[in-house]
Amino acid sequence: MKLVQAIQRATEIAETLHGRRIKGDLRSRLCAACFAVSQQHHNSLLILLAHTPPLQATAFALLRPLTESAMRGLWLSHVASDEQVQKYIQSGTKLDMASMMTAVGKAVGLDAHHAIYKHWHSLSAYTHTGEHQVQRWLLTDSIEPCYSASELSELLKLSCGIAELSLQGVLTISSIRQTGSPVVTT
Secondary structure, three states, rough: OOOOHHHHHHHHHHHOOEEEEOOOOOOHHHHHHHHHHHHHHHHHHHHHHOOOOHHHHHHHHHHHHHHHHHHHHHHHOOOHHHHHHHHHHHHHHOOOOHHHHHHHHHOOOOHHHHHHHHHHHHHHHHHOOOHHHHHHHOOOOOOOOOOOOHHHHHHHHHHHHHHHHHHHHHHHOOOOOOOOOEEEEO
16 A cells, blocks of 8 residues: 555545544443544554655554554453453553454454464564664664565555554444534544
């Protein structure tokens, strides 16, 4: 997927979500907040790639929090018990991301562990300035970013896929239109 297409799709997603009413219960509001954070990470990633010069290292670093926020929203929406929802608002969840993805996958029929978690080490390395991030700066005699076209294409593909998951998550919790319901803004 090309950057211009990804930006256009992100704009379409934002237009679809802007002003959409969601259910007013705590679970739905928490989910919407997670999905909104995910959308902001996605849009920020695209802005970083569109910057001149592209800020690729930071764009790659955002992929993990983009994924985490979407997965937490899906977990809250499809897996978490009422008690877990209450605990989440107070102190987060103690579940590791692998367990969360496995539980979400079982609930929605998605092999999230295979599709996403198998890349978790790499996502973490990009976020925490690990080997995958630093290696991209040492490919020439100069210290400069050297991300391949295929790596950038994969970044766009995965980030856009996560943005689509977040969109579907919001659409799921916004099926009821009530006066006074919280409004999603992007």
